[in-house]
Amino acid sequence: MSVQTPTTLRPPLHRVSRTAIWYWTVRACLGWLVFIGGQVAWMVADGGDQRTLRISALGFTAVLAAAHLIVMPRWRYHVHRWETTPEAVYTLSGWFKQEWRIAPVSRIQTVDSERGPLEQLFKLADVTVTTASAAGPIKIGGLDRATADRIVHELTASAQATAGDAT
Numbered sequence: 001m002s003v004q005t006p007t008t009l010r011p012p013l014h015r016v017s018r019t020a021i022w023y024w025t026v027r028a029c030l031g032w033l034v035f036i037g038g039q040v041a042w043m044v045a046d047g048g049d050q051r052t053l054r055i056s057a058l059g060f061t062a063v064l065a066a067a068h069l070i071v072m073p074r075w076r077y078h079v080h081r082w083e084t085t086p087e088a089v090y091t092l093s094g095w096f097k098q099e100w101r102i103a104p105v106s107r108i109q110t111v112d113s114e115r116g117p118l119e120q121l122f123k124l125a126d127v128t129v130t131t132a133s134a135a136g137p138i139k140i141g142g143l144d145r146a147t148a149d150r151i152v153h154e155l156t157a158s159a160q161a162t163a164g165d166a167t
Helices: 019-045 051-079 117-121 145-161
Strands: 081-084 088-093 099-104 108-114 124-131 138-144
Touching: 019 051, 019 117, 019 124, 019 138, 051 088, 081 145, 088 138, 108 145, 117 124, 124 145, 138 145
Parallel strands: none
Antiparallel strands: 081 088, 088 099, 108 124, 124 138
């Protein structure tokens, strides 16, 4: 009879790809461009008496966007971590709201890899580990493609080799 040591919540060892910093920056920049574009369109379409106020609001938005684009991606890079072991999958993610997650391999139901158009451009991929947890799947984002493929292969093999029904 083997004694199983409990899986503990601890900081994962691996960082995501450094390229994720650029991916998060570009993704956030696209959102800010839409917002700023709306402000500019409103200012041009309604040229009334409030022009100074609208220009000030646009300037404030530009400063806020620049601060967000400088701080957020680097902060996320320093927080986001992941690790897989034969016993569990560990993740730490977020930037304002940070979340530590752990999933025992025996609870894994599916392992998926996803690459959106922007992620493909940056040669990145996400891995989603679905378990029976009410908290939802565990996502490891910002991985380079080779690492994501390796994780999917390893976790799938580990889950198949682990006794249990993953519920």
